[in-house]
Amino acid sequence: MRLENKIAIVTGVGGANGRAIALGYAREGATVVAVDEDAFKAEGVANQIVSNGGKGQAVRVNVTRKNEVVQLVERTVAAFGRIDILVNATGISHNQAFLTFSEADFDHALDLGLKAFFLTAQAVGKQMAEQASGKIINLTSIVARLGSGEAVAWCTTRSGVDAMTRALAQALGFYGVNVNALAHGGVEDGNYVPEEAAERRRRIPLGRLGHAEDLVGPAIFLASDDANFIAGETIFVDGGYTTAAVTEDNFRPEWARAAQTAHGPRTDRYAH
């Protein structure tokens, strides 16, 4: 087990990505503090961890409030003595038309999806600096590098996280703390219209869109000693979407041509 005896805080476990990473860390032996603003969701994840035979604890925290974040750190250190890993997985897109984009939604997206990362990195970073070790992993998205018209707040916060990760890596690197990011996007449950899903699949030669599970391996890697010399980096776990120039049909294998990819993921040909 690659994270044995490690203490990990994962925020936003109520979301699919936070949940998958929390469960994955626990499978690798870490003690997981499962954080969400919704106590019911946090408990659901912690219970799942325990019933899988792992070590998990649920904590209800509003990560946009500094005092709650500081308390989370104090309680975690009181209970477990240290914090080895922090995963920030909160965020909300509030996707809507730009011309009438609600200011309140924009503010909320920035609070939950950018400022919260600053608050947790600062509070946990202090503890990790004292330990002279730690790994911070910020979840961002393909929209950290790409833009779509309905995702004004999402692009703004994810790009902010991408850039802030680099600054945090510098600020905390002096103290032996690694700060990196994982970018996810084009997920199967992304609520796309069929044309959009098909178009996205055409840019992902692996023949399917993403799953939360895809993040687990990379998140374990960045939390482990294998990633000790990686800092300020964003790893794109996107099946190649962000770097795709779409391959023409006559250069694609038959099963990956337009008429086929429209119908859905090729689960028969590609393993998850």
Added chain:
Amino acid sequence: MRLDGKVAIVTGANGEFGSAIVPGFAKEGCEIACVDWTEDDANTAAAKVQAFGRRSLALGVDLRDSTQVETMVRRVVDEFGKVDILVNTTARPHHQEFFGFPEEDFDDTLARGVKSYFLTCKAVAQYMTKQRSGKIINLTSIVSKLGPGQAPDWSADRGAVDGLTRSVAHALGFYGINVNGVARGNTARPPYSVGVQERIRRLPFGRTEDPRDMVEPTIFLATDASRYITGTVIYVDGGYTVAAVTDDRFRPDWAKAGQEWMSVPLPE
């Protein structure tokens, strides 16, 4: 003149980069609404436009307030009949050590930076979409690509501006509006600190940036010459963000370590 008859709104008009861009635009024939946080700053900028014989409007605006921003844009359209160009240049980083970095300072950076850009973009878009034309140029920084440890707020904010720029480009592209960014570099002046001297080894031109270096790239993005460019950021940084430092053995004599080369004079 490349901006003859055009109407621009420049925010932070009397700030470090606004001070260069405003006269640069006026020289090209642009009429400019000079917007800054105080009336005094707005007036100072507007006087530079008048010096070129162009119409201007000075507006002190709290750009964190959507109502004030909407009123500002309406006043510009009332006065000039349209708005062709928006240049956002406001920024207020609070450089300091990370562990003690106050939450209020982080909030302030985002409010005066990316949030104000969101509000101005949205407000001018109401008019530019009806015109089916417009150019939006957001000043960003190398810290959106590179992160200094004392600037978690500044990196978060400028990175967010890059993301906002890409998204708004896609939201407004349908209406024939171009949205791009220009990234600034370091503008320290001699005598240089140790940190800046190290930087300059990465800048083969041997000098830091002058805000005037930003004028031509911004004009380019404001004209038809850039009509097929959108959602991108032009780095006006002397090569800093893409530098792998050249070894002394491969540098001309004047650019080797310890030389006075790093006091290359600024262009006129």
